[in-house]
Amino acid sequence: MSGIEKQIMTLRVQRGGPDDTPRFDEFQVPYEPGASVLDALVWIRQDVDPTLAIRYACVNANACKECMVRVNDKVDYACTARLTSEPMTVEPLSNKRLIRDLVTDIVPPKEQLSAVVETRKK
Amino acid sequence: MLSEPIHLDTDVLVVGAGAAGMYAAIAAARNGADVILVDKNLVGRGGATIMAQMTVAAAVGEQSPDTWEDHYADTLTAGRGLCNEQLAAILCEEAVERIWEMDGWKVGWAREDGHMKQVTAPGHSVPRCVYVDFLNTGPAVARCLRGEVAQGDKIARISGVGIIDLVVQDGAVTGAVGYNQEDGAPVTIAANAVILAGGGLTGIYRRNSASANMGGDSYALALRAGAELVDMEFVQFFPIGHLAPRLVGMDPIMWDPFRYKLGGRLLNGQMEEFIHNYGAEDSGKYTAPRDITSFAIVQEAAAGRGTPHGGAWLSFEHVPENDLRDAFGPVIDKLLNNGIDLTKQAIEVSPIAHYHMGGIRVDGAMATGVPGLYAAGEAVGGANGANRLSGNALPEAFVFGERAGRFAAKAVAGKTRAWDGAAANDALDQLAARGGNGGDVEPGPEFHGMAKELRELMWDQVGLIRTTESLETALARIQSMRSELEALPAGAAAGFDMSLRGWYDLRSSLLTAEAVTVAALNRTESRGAHWREDYQQTDPALEQTQVVGLSGDKVEAAYAPLERR
Numbered sequence: 001m002s003g004i005e006k007q008i009m010t011l012r013v014q015r016g017g018p019d020d021t022p023r024f025d026e027f028q029v030p031y032e033p034g035a036s037v038l039d040a041l042v043w044i045r046q047d048v049d050p051t052l053a054i055r056y057a058c059v060n061a062n063a064c065k066e067c068m069v070r071v072n073d074k075v076d077y078a079c080t081a082r083l084t085s086e087p088m089t090v091e092p093l094s095n096k097r098l099i100r101d102l103v104t105d106i107v108p109p110k111e112q113l114s115a116v117v118e119t120r121k122k
Numbered sequence: 123m124l125s126e127p128i129h130l131d132t133d134v135l136v137v138g139a140g141a142a143g144m145y146a147a148i149a150a151a152r153n154g155a156d157v158i159l160v161d162k163n164l165v166g167r168g169g170a171t172i173m174a175q176m177t178v179a180a181a182v183g184e185q186s187p188d189t190w191e192d193h194y195a196d197t198l199t200a201g202r203g204l205c206n207e208q209l210a211a212i213l214c215e216e217a218v219e220r221i222w223e224m225d226g227w228k229v230g231w232a233r234e235d236g237h238m239k240q241v242t243a244p245g246h247s248v249p250r251c252v253y254v255d256f257l258n259t260g261p262a263v264a265r266c267l268r269g270e271v272a273q274g275d276k277i278a279r280i281s282g283v284g285i286i287d288l289v290v291q292d293g294a295v296t297g298a299v300g301y302n303q304e305d306g307a308p309v310t311i312a313a314n315a316v317i318l319a320g321g322g323l324t325g326i327y328r329r330n331s332a333s334a335n336m337g338g339d340s341y342a343l344a345l346r347a348g349a350e351l352v353d354m355e356f357v358q359f360f361p362i363g364h365l366a367p368r369l370v371g372m373d374p375i376m377w378d379p380f381r382y383k384l385g386g387r388l389l390n391g392q393m394e395e396f397i398h399n400y401g402a403e404d405s406g407k408y409t410a411p412r413d414i415t416s417f418a419i420v421q422e423a424a425a426g427r428g429t430p431h432g433g434a435w436l437s438f439e440h441v442p443e444n445d446l447r448d449a450f451g452p453v454i455d456k457l458l459n460n461g462i463d464l465t466k467q468a469i470e471v472s473p474i475a476h477y478h479m480g481g482i483r484v485d486g487a488m489a490t491g492v493p494g495l496y497a498a499g500e501a502v503g504g505a506n507g508a509n510r511l512s513g514n515a516l517p518e519a520f521v522f523g524e525r526a527g528r529f530a531a532k533a534v535a536g537k538t539r540a541w542d543g544a545a546a547n548d549a550l551d552q553l554a555a556r557g558g559n560g561g562d563v564e565p566g567p568e569f570h571g572m573a574k575e576l577r578e579l580m581w582d583q584v585g586l587i588r589t590t591e592s593l594e595t596a597l598a599r600i601q602s603m604r605s606e607l608e609a610l611p612a613g614a615a616a617g618f619d620m621s622l623r624g625w626y627d628l629r630s631s632l633l634t635a636e637a638v639t640v641a642a643l644n645r646t647e648s649r650g651a652h653w654r655e656d657y658q659q660t661d662p663a664l665e666q667t668q669v670v671g672l673s674g675d676k677v678e679a680a681y682a683p684l685e686r687r
Contacts, residue, residue, distance in 0.1 A: 017617050034368030034461070045620075050570045053618040057168035057333045062371040063261060064167045064333065080371040099304055100617035110272075111165055111281040113128065113302050113309065116158070120130055120278060 006030040010087035011040050013052065017100045024089070025049075031083045036060055037090060038067055038078040041102070053101035054078070068093060069102050078102075127299075127308035127550060131541070132158040132278070133534045134527070135298060135313035137285045138340065140169030141519035142499025142526075143319030144267035145220075149527030150317075151276035154535055157527075158311060159277055161335075162284035162303065162623065166268035168333050169321045170477075170500060171519065174260030176379035177243055177251035179513030180217035185240035185249040190214045192247055197514060200245045200411065201479075201507020202650040203665045204353065207687040208486055209505035212525070217517035220524060221252060229266040230254050241382045243512035244409055251513040256451045257372075257379055263516065283309055285339075286626045287549035288316060288347040288495070289541070295347055295494035296540045299549040303623065306616040308553055312541030315494050315530035318343055318482060319523065322500040323638070324357070326631045327475035328581035331363060331375045337627050338634025340501035344482045345633060345677075349490035351670040352503040353480035354634075354679075355641040356651045358510050359586050361415035362388070363474025365433040369460050374474055376453075377436055378512070381408035383449040388415070389435040389468070390427040396434075413509045413651050416473040420586050423472070433472030438464045473586060477515055479506045479651065480641070483669060488526035489533075498526035504667065504685070508650025556612035557622055569610050572603055573628050576635060584639050589655045593643040600636045604675075607632065636677045637670045644668060644679045 009031055012024045027048060029040040041054045058064035060079045067078040070091040078090070096104035109115055134150040136143045139161035147159040161168060181188040193214040198205050225231055225238075231252045232239040240249040254262035271277050282303040289297040289310075297312040323338035324330040341351055362381070364374040380386060385406040390396045397404035400418040404410045410418075419434045429435055438446065443465050446454055454464070462469060481503030488496045499519040506514055583596035607628060613621025645668060647661035648654050666681040 032368060034370070036370045039370075046570060046574060050621060050624070051619060053620065055618070057163040057335055058173055059332075059334055060370045061173055061373045063172040063373070064163065066164060066167065077371075082370070100619075103618040105304075107164065107281045111279045113280050113283055113304075113307075116278045116280050117128060117130065119275075120132075120158075 006032055007085060009083055009085055011037075012087060012089040013041070013044070013102065014091040015101050018098045029083065035083050036079050037071055037081040037083060037088070040083055041078060041090070053099070053103045055103050055106070066106070068106070070094065127310045128302070129310045129312070130158060131312045131539060132156045133313065134315045134317065134530050135160070135311050136317045136319055136527070137298065137343070138169060138318065138320035138501070139165040139279070140171035140319065140321055140499065141263055141267060141516060142501070142523035143317070144271050145520050145523030146317045146319055146498045146527035146530070147277045148267070148270050149524045150531040151274065153528050153531035155276070155531035157277045158280065158313070159271060160280045160283045160285060160300070162282065163335050164281045165279045166264045166271070168335050170332060170336060170515070172260050172264050173331060173333060173373050174263070174516055175257035175373050175376055176259055176382065177241065177253045177513045178221065178259060178516045179243065179246065179251050179511065180221040180517055181214065181250060182218055182221050182238060182240070182252065184238035188248050188250055190218060193217070193250060196246050197506070197511050200509050200511035202509050202660075204507035204649065204667065204684065206352075206504030206667065206685040208685045209502070211687055212486055213505050213514065213518055213521050216521040216524070220517065220520035224263070224266060224520070227266050227270055230262050243382055245411055245511045246513070251382075253379070256453050257376060259516070284623055284626060285343065286553065288343055289546045289549070290347050290492070291540060291542055291545045293348070293493065294540065295492055296542070296545065299546050299553065301553060301622060304618055306619075306622060308550055310543065310546050310550070312539050314534040314537050314540060315496060317488075317496040317498055317526045317530055318501050319498040319526070320501060322478035322481070323631075323634050324475040324478065326576060326580050326635050327357070327585065328577040329363065329473070330475040331360060331373065332475070337631040339627070339630045340482065340497065341637060342630035342633040344490060344495065344497065345637065345672045347492055347495055348672075349492045349495055350483040351480060351637055352483045352667050353507070353641070354503070354637045354670050355645050355668065356479035356508050357475060357638065358412060358477040358479060358651050359416040359473035360476035361412055361419055361473050362436055362471035363476070365429070365470040365472045366431040367461060367469070369462065371460070372456060375476060377469075377471060380438065380450070384438060384441050384445065387437045387440070389437060390422045391429050391435070392427055393435065396422050396427070411509065412512070416586055417653060419472055429470045431470050431472070433470045435468040436471045437468035439466065439468060477510055479503065479508065479510055480638075486525070487529035488522055489529065496526045496530050498523040508652060556625060569607055569625060569628055572607065573624065573631070576600070576603065576628070576631060580635055580638070584635070584642055587653050587655055588642055590643065593639055597636065597639045597643065600632055600639060604632045604636070633677070640677045641668050641670055641679045
């Protein structure tokens with residue numbers, strides 16, 4: 001619906017779980033100027049590879065803070081980091097337990113299902 | 123089944139942890155119940171609450187004299203004759219207590235000269251809306267309530283568990299079945315009361331201001347457990363959602379507070395004011411009701427008088443930069459980082475699905491017709507009639523949340539658990555067969571396209587302007603998608619694979635979409651947020667609520683008298 005022509009950029013995304021040797025998948029992402037890294041990740045899940053694991057809830061409002069990842073080796077929110085015409089690399093947080101792909105364990109310890117199972121044991 | 127599910131047991135289970143769910147948990151706990159509060163994302167960080175930047179309507183009378191009865195009168199006027207008067211009265215009366223209670227919890231309502239600052243949102247007769255600066259109401263409310271639910275040991279919080287089915291025994295709800303997002307493990311939770319607080323349905327529309335987890339879960343869970351819904355045809359389209367240029371890191375409805383504080387001019391593509399041609403007044407004062415403004419913007423664009431992206435212009439170019447900075451401080455810099463200088467350019471806005479007036483049918487205790495099942499917040503239908511008054515969503519979350527928690531706790535006090543694990547077996551077997559529980563089912567990407575198709579379909583055919591033909595087209599496609607989906611595998615959940623969640627989310631969204639469409643088709647008039655191109659008049663005979671229920675697999679709607687006071 002927008003008349004603005006889309007450009008193509010290259011996004012490298014770390015894939016794999018905690019026991020895998022991390023590999024990088026490259027995606028050619030169509031984007032409009034101003035688009036976010038989260039826009040690209042949602043597009044990849046929607047149109048290319050639905051198995052890509054990412055975390056987000058609020059969709060580009062920077063309210064839920066779930067989408068924190070490393071963009072070009074710097075910790076950032078995927079929803080506010082902008083796509084550039086240069087290739088970009090997205091990796092999971094390095095100081096949290098890796099679950100898979102870009103998802104790390106950011107759930108507060110007391111809110112884990114396993115923790116609640118422990119405390120609610122009669 | 124491949125393995126035993128993880129089982130938990132509690133007095134009250136709250137599903138959804140936005141403001142309504144967190145308030146329900148707090149109230150249930152302080153009325154003596156053990157509580158489990160689950161969210162499929164993170165507790166207190168998802169849903170609609172966190173997105174709300176302004177405002178909370180409550181007749182605290184701090185800015186100028188006010189009474190809850192005046193708030194109630196404004197709510198009924200906005201609701202176009204269709205409010206459930208009992209629920210609307212509860213909302214307006216108890217909002218005052220909740221605002222003061224949260225003030226005591228240090229939420230940080232904006233103040234000046236020692237009193238709470240209140241602004242006049244559209245449709246209010248006095249300055250009534252409290253807020254937290256700058257554009258920070260939702261995050262502040264969420265942080266405040268997260269702090270309160272973490273007090274004591276009666277509330278267990280679980281992030282990352284999706285609830286897919288309620289367990290019903292002898293017509294009463296006794297618990298729920300879900301999955302753990304991280305590893306796909308099946309979860310059962312026994313509870314003598316379940317409170318549905320999973321918010322609305324705006325995620326089923328292409329343009330929406332919702333979090334990713336707002337796709338109609340609560341409505342679908344309620345319907346399938348045998349409860350009724352009301353007023354499902356009334357979806358609120360917020361008129362001035364951000365359209366262009368691209369804006370990230372901000373809520374798309376952020377222009378609302380800008381207009382409260384600074385006015386701003388709404389112009390068509392020819393730079394002319396136009397709201398006055400649609401029976402309301404705007405002229406820089408932002409007093410026109412949401413339903414009329416949304417309709418006017420869409421009609422202007424349809425007549426070829428839209429902006430380049432098909433919306434309207436919103437201009438603050440006449441507002442001095444100092445005034446902009448006084449009102450919005452650091453937000454002005456965030457906008458500059460997005461390449462938007464409000465002193466030099468107008469931005470483009472257009473309607474965006476924002477809130478659902480309809481929802482689960484409850485009484486004043488927030489109890490549904492199904493014993494043990496309650497609802498709270500946006501999931502509840504009726505209080506706001508055919509068009510919600512600005513600022514009524516958060517007080518609804520607080521007031522209905524508090525009530526649901528309190529009444530549920532009282533109802534289950536001293537009761538032994540009715541749970542019989544056998545009643546959960548069907549849901550668990552289906553979960554395993556669809557790929558949950560680490561099963562060997564390959565992810566089924568086929569349905570991902572369907573979720574997108576549904577959002578387009580709802581936007582185009584069941585959106586702001588509806589006809590018999592558009593609604594019938596949508597209904598036929600939704601019904602066929604429902605059966606197509608049943609035949610597709612869901613996929614794994616292990617390793618945070620969102621395929622399983624995507625499948626169950628879509629099942630809820632499709633059932634909810636069908637409820638909206640059936641109700642919209644059945645309402646042969648135009649009223650509030652429901653505009654029928656083929657029935658443009660409001661029909662006094664239809665000043666009734668519409669009750670939606672599930673009969674077998676079929677969604678059925680019937681008119682019923684309104685709840686009067």
